[in-house]
Amino acid sequence: MDIKSDxxxxxxxxxxxxxxxxxxxxxxxxxxxxxxxxxxxxPGIIHLQLAFSxxxxxxxxxxxxxxxxxxxxxxMWVDYLYAIAYGVFLxxxxxxxxxxxxxxxxxxxxxxxxxILVTLLDWAENTIHLFxxxxxATRVPVLIVSIIAAFKWWLALQSVLLIVFGLFxxxxxxRPEFSG
Numbered sequence: 471m472d473i474k475s476d477x478x479x480x481x482x483x484x485x486x487x488x489x490x491x492x493x494x495x496x497x498x499x500x501x502x503x504x505x506x507x508x509x510x511x512x513p514g515i516i517h518l519q520l521a522f523s524x525x526x527x528x529x530x531x532x533x534x535x536x537x538x539x540x541x542x543x544x545x546m547w548v549d550y551l552y553a554i555a556y557g558v559f560l561x562x563x564x565x566x567x568x569x570x571x572x573x574x575x576x577x578x579x580x581x582x583x584x585x586i587l588v589t590l591l592d593w594a595e596n597t598i599h600l601f602x603x604x605x606x607a608t609r610v611p612v613l614i615v616s617i618i619a620a621f622k623w624w625l626a627l628q629s630v631l632l633i634v635f636g637l638f639x640x641x642x643x644x645r646p647e648f649s650g
Contacts, residue, residue, distance in 0.1 A: 476579070479562070480565070481562075482561045482582075483562040483563075487558065488562045491555050491558040491562065494551075498548055498552035501545075505541060505545045506545075509533070512534060513529075518530045518531070519616065521616055524612050527612045531603075543603050543604075546599070549592070553592035553593060556589075556626075557585045557588060557592075561583065562582075564578075564582040564585065567640070568581060570640055571636070571639075584625055588625045588626045594618055595618045595622060
C-alpha cells in the first residue's frame with residue numbers, strides 16, 4: 471500500500487493531472503448545479519445531506535417535488551465522477567504543497583490522503599441517498615448519512631484550508647534577493 475499510495479500521490483501532484491482534475495471538478499460541479507430542478511426558496515442538496523432527522527429529510531423531499539427528486543436520482547452518477555475529480559485535485563494539491571515545505575513524508579501523505587477519504591465518504595453518502603430515495607427513508611439511515619456528510623464536509627474544509635494556508639505561506643515565503 472505504501473508504494474502504491476506514493477505512486478498515486480505523485481501522479482495526482484503532476485501539473486497536468488492537477489489542471490485536468492481541477493477543470494473536471496469545476497465542469498462537473500457546474501453540471502450538477504445546472505441540472506438541479508430544486509425549486510427556488512426551498513432547502514438544497516446540502517440541507518438534504520445534513521438533515522439529521524427523518525422528519526427534516528422527508529420535509530425537504532416533499533418541498534423538492536417528484537421532478538426534482540427524480541432528476542437528483544438520475545444525475546447522481548455525475549456526483550460520483552465529481553467526487554473523483556475533486557478528490558484527485560485536492561490530494562495532488564496537498565501533496566505538491568506539502569513537498570514545498572520541509573515536512574516529514576508520512577505527514578504529507580497523511581494530509582494528501584484525506585481527500586481520498588472524502589471521496590469515499592461522498593460515494594457512501596450518494597449510495598445511501600439513492601437507497602433511501604428508492605426504498606423510502608427511515609430514521610437510522612437518515613442519521614447515518616447525515617453523520618457521513620457532516621464528516622465529509624468537515625474533512626473537505628480542512629483540506630481546502632490547508633491548501634489555502636500552504637499557498638499563502640509559499641506566496642509570502644522569503645525568497646533570495648536578486649543580485650546582478
